[in-house]
Amino acid sequence: MLIDLSHPIEAEMPVYPGDEPVGLKQCRDLVKDHYVAYYWQTGLHAGTHADAPMHLLAGGGDVLSMPLEHFFAPGVLLENGVDVPEKDIPEGAAVLIDLGAEHLYGAAEYYTDHGCVSRELCDYLMEKKVCLMGVNAPSPDHPPFPIHKALLGVGIPILENLTNLQQLKGRKFTVIALPLAIRAEGSPVRAAAWIQDEDDAE
């Protein structure tokens, strides 16, 4: 079973304050053109997406330079962004953190009132060589983005604007969130959790 962790991509979806708007407009019609086609215009941080080092670091790599294996790995859910977890997390895990903001998605407060990831937790995740960190908020930090810079600096990609994280509570899951093969600083992503054991039990 797969649990979708992604917000829909649609016309007039929310964007980070100051970013260009998203456009998704029909440009071909089934009756007139014999097929339907839309044209999409977007920044790379609208909706559920991944950040690559190039977004904030001089000389940082683009999305296409990041190993695909970082985006397909056993997952761990952390219930807040402050505390180092009591139970050890496995090295190389894909760590998703509930910053308690996903219910605000679409409201202005989503960008101002979300929780952040503490420097202590960030250091712990780097020590554990996690392959990925994802949050259900627009960012794990605020400008000048110290958590972004620390993680991206050691090649750990960041997923932002995740949703449905509470559905992962108490479950064993694998994160599937391959970014597009794009030569840019970020990528829209369809993020999902694969619940393998419950499949087997069916």
Place this chain on the structure above:
Amino acid sequence: MLIDLSHPIEAEMPVYPGDEPVGLKQCRDLVKDHYVAYYWQTGLHAGTHADAPMHLLAGGGDVLSMPLEHFFAPGVLLENGVDVPEKDIPEGAAVLIDLGAEHLYGAAEYYTDHGCVSRELCDYLMEKKVCLMGVNAPSPDHPPFPIHKALLGVGIPILENLTNLQQLKGRKFTVIALPLAIRAEGSPVRAAAWIQDEDDAE
């Protein structure tokens, strides 16, 4: 291990004849703006992508309406688009077909000289209730797109512009190709093959 089956997304990448061009332009600068950002403008059939029923069928569903499970399933590689395979393929498989065109990607001939999927093979795949059909060509057929319409009509998504299919020859693999959560007729996709058994052997 993951094998990337996707072409890069970049400025001035090839598009289907008659489709709008792709734009990928930097709009924020690390020195001036303290971060790098690109703005992307694209049709939904440039590069490696998925087609949803709405692309060619009246009343057909969009990409977001398609079950995610269609895009994460045990894969089968077929060596041509004409012959029904001698060895039975399992029901529900994600079938990738080598139409012998991926080396032409970037050339005008890519859009005119690719192989197609035969009606006989298409009927066999529908009978086997495959979850997905993917090709290393811009399309499995030519206008008026009978293979597209047959597969999409029974809810089988189509992946187009795949690459590296010969790397799958003789291997057991799982297709991972989740489309974006987009309310449109198609979606760029990062398609990959997960080689599980060789992982285990490592």
